[in-house]
Amino acid sequence: MDLSTTYLGLNLPHPLMTGASPLVDRLDLVRRLEDAGAAAITMHSLFEEQLLLERNARYAAFDEHAESFAEALSFFPNPDDYHLGPDEYLEQIRRIKAMVDVPVIGSLNGATGAGWIDYAKMIEGAGADAIELNAYLLATDLSEPGASIEQRIVKIATSVKQAVTIPVAVKLSPFFTSLANVASQLDTIGVDGLVLFNRFYQPDIDAETLDVAPRLQLSDSSELLLRVRWLAILSGRVRCSLAATGGVHTGLDAIKATMAGANAVQVVSALLHHGPGQLKKIREELVRWMEEHEYESLAQMHGSMNLLRCPDPAAFERANYTRILQTWRV
Numbered sequence: 001m002d003l004s005t006t007y008l009g010l011n012l013p014h015p016l017m018t019g020a021s022p023l024v025d026r027l028d029l030v031r032r033l034e035d036a037g038a039a040a041i042t043m044h045s046l047f048e049e050q051l052l053l054e055r056n057a058r059y060a061a062f063d064e065h066a067e068s069f070a071e072a073l074s075f076f077p078n079p080d081d082y083h084l085g086p087d088e089y090l091e092q093i094r095r096i097k098a099m100v101d102v103p104v105i106g107s108l109n110g111a112t113g114a115g116w117i118d119y120a121k122m123i124e125g126a127g128a129d130a131i132e133l134n135a136y137l138l139a140t141d142l143s144e145p146g147a148s149i150e151q152r153i154v155k156i157a158t159s160v161k162q163a164v165t166i167p168v169a170v171k172l173s174p175f176f177t178s179l180a181n182v183a184s185q186l187d188t189i190g191v192d193g194l195v196l197f198n199r200f201y202q203p204d205i206d207a208e209t210l211d212v213a214p215r216l217q218l219s220d221s222s223e224l225l226l227r228v229r230w231l232a233i234l235s236g237r238v239r240c241s242l243a244a245t246g247g248v249h250t251g252l253d254a255i256k257a258t259m260a261g262a263n264a265v266q267v268v269s270a271l272l273h274h275g276p277g278q279l280k281k282i283r284e285e286l287v288r289w290m291e292e293h294e295y296e297s298l299a300q301m302h303g304s305m306n307l308l309r310c311p312d313p314a315a316f317e318r319a320n321y322t323r324i325l326q327t328w329r330v
């Protein structure tokens with residue numbers, strides 16, 4: 001079965017890769033991921049706040065903004081709480097690159113363009129084959145219009161693209177008024193891929209202690225549908241590659257993402273839950289399904305369910321919406 005695909009210009013034997021996660025912090029797990037056949041490995045992120053903390057510590061005595069920085073940064077984990085500091089992170093990329101034969105994708109995670117873009121160059125220097133830029137932010141400023149936030153993300157992506165020669169993907173949130181337009185803007189500046197979507201880890205309130213209680217809940221397959229919808233809308237309309245992240249747990253999930261237009265399919269929760277070997281199981285399920293349905297290659301199904309041939313995706317979407325509401329009978 002020919003499962004080959006191209007993602008970010010990288011030729012992959014199949015679309016199943018690991019998304020950004022702490023699995024890369026341990027070399028024995030990285031080895032097991034490669035043994036399970038991961039087509040590529042994404043590093044967990046280097047976070048903007050982590051990099052600013054480091055810079056802040058270095059220049060605290062000279063930096064007139066040090067105090068306000070320090071206050072904002074006090075909400076974040078301490079430097080020691082990050083699994084790997086910035087130098088160790090770069091060293092971990094070098095180690096992983098020396099150990100595995102598959103592409104390794106570095107990850108930068110931030111919401112402003114200030115002072116941390118240099119790390120893109122260092123990630124490239126450490127041997128990464130591509131960079132995934134995670135623009136994770138929640139727009140909470142009552143005075144900032146959406147267009148200004150979008151411009152900021154496009155500006156960060158432009159800076160990273162200018163800083164490196166390796167391919168750059170942008171991992172996005174689904175919460176834009178016009179996601180299609182944001183995708184198109186990023187495509188136009190030459191971003192090599194879009195990774196759909198970030199999950200939002202919604203903190204709970206502890207009503208007894210009046211604390212905010214962060215919770216990490218792993219995904220399930222139901223989360224895939226939002227990704228499938230947007231893959232289907234964007235596939236064939238943007239030049240760059242598309243990857244699905246969020247809710248891929250089975251071979252059938254990977255098939256749906258591929259039919260909608262994903263060039264690559266990232267898996268994290270399933271691997272954290274069942275271990276790295278689960279990736280092999282998902283690939284076997286994928287192949288079995290394709291054999292049963294007489295597909296000969298992944299290329300045959302890629303984008304087969306996208307909305308490229310739909311003259312008016314917005315009308316299609318509204319038709320689905322009105323139809324589904326009529327299915328409930330009381």
Ligand SMILES: Cc1cc2nc3c(=O)[nH]c(=O)nc-3n(C[C@H](O)[C@H](O)[C@H](O)COP(=O)(O)O)c2cc1C
Nearest residue numbers: 019020021044045134219245246247248267268269
């Ligand atoms: C424990 C954990 C750590 C993660 N760390 C990162 C990270 O450093 N950077 C990032 O972009 N995404 C991170 N993610 C998000 C995943 O890459 C992925 O997008 C998300 O889990 C959805 O995929 P899934 O449904 O397969 O889990 C993390 C997820 C988990 C569960």
